[in-house]
Amino acid sequence: MKIVYILFLPLVLLFTSCEDVVQIKLDEGSKLYVIDAFVSDLRTDQVVRVTTSDSYFANREAPPVQNAIVQLVDLSTNVTYDFSYTSKGNYVYSINTADTIARLGHKFMLKVNIDGDTYTSIAEQKRHSxxxxxxxxxxxxxxxxxxxxxxxxxxxxxxxxxxxxxxxxxxxxxxxxxxxxxxxxxxxxxxxxxxxxxxxxxxxxxxxxxxxxxxxxxxxxxxxxxxxxxxxxxxETYFFFYQAIAQINNGGLFATTPENIKTNISTPENAKVRAIGWFSMAGAVTKSKVVQ
Structure with a gap:
């Protein structure tokens, strides 16, 4: 048994001496603007979030864009709603409790101007459940x-x-x-x-x-x-979420090649920075219950 221990000891020393920390350096790629705009007809503050992309291993909140001009235009009535910056990339439109900015069947255009470039998207308000x-x-x-x-x-x-x-x-x-x-x-x-x-x-x-x-x-x-x-x-928004779910759960033995999540944000032709993200208008209903 002593011979076995003597032969095994060099192997232990060999493997324990190979525990080097490997630093992985990834190509960070070009900066992107990320626009998240999920607007509804609920009588609550409506928020559009504008940030920039960050490095893969960054353990922090996405860097905010603080100088954007964010507007929502009702294309059916030609009324424009101006959003105001608060913090952390959030642009807010405060709604009167007796009103809403969303209307059933109306089409809306989201306009986000950053450093002179206007990024746009169009969505339509859907009916309620x-x-x-x-x-x-x-x-x-x-x-x-x-x-x-x-x-x-x-x-x-x-x-x-x-x-x-x-x-x-x-x-x-x-x-x-x-x-x-x-x-x-x-x-x-x-x-x-x-x-x-x-x-x-x-x-x-x-x-x-x-x-x-x-x-x-x-x-x-x-x-x-x-x-x-x-x-x-x-x-389109349903299948945006569907793709997101598929990518979140894409792992294991039968994982497929990862793909970029789709976007419906249009970038101006000559813009230096491309925008991604999603704009949605929703008709929303809500109910609460005290659990008993």
């Missing part, structure tokens, strides 16, 4: 298929879509006590409230179905507030 209620269920431990640990609550959404062979695309946002669930697994999208387009329905409305109605399988405590927003988005 209907939220009937949010139900909460207590897990007493008797159901082996219940969501979450014993003593917790789960919430279920009851909502409806218009059945008329015109597909509707939805983005469902869920909050616990006003905190948005915004993890990579929390992006909840659906078509006609279901897993796909519904045609020739024999009823006037289509009930939303799982998995969308499970609200991300989140759990709550008694007296928590579950809040839901359903944003009616365009087909």
């Amino acid at each position: 209907v939220i009937d209620s949010i139900a909460s269920y207590y897990n007493d431990g008797s159901d082996p298929f219940a969501n979450g640990p014993q003593g917790s609550y789960s919430c279920l959404l009851f909502a409806r879509d218009k059945a008329d062979n015109i597909p509707d695309y939805y983005w469902i946002r869920t909050f616990r006590n006003d905190t948005l669930f915004n993890g990579s697994a929390d992006l909840n999208i659906c078509i006609d409230g279901t897993g796909g387009v519904v045609t020739n329905a024999p009823v006037d409305t289509i009930a939303f179905t799982p998995v969308a109605t499970f609200l991300g399988f989140k759990t709550y405590k008694e007296n928590d507030v579950c809040k839901v927003e359903i944003h009616s988005i365009s087909r």
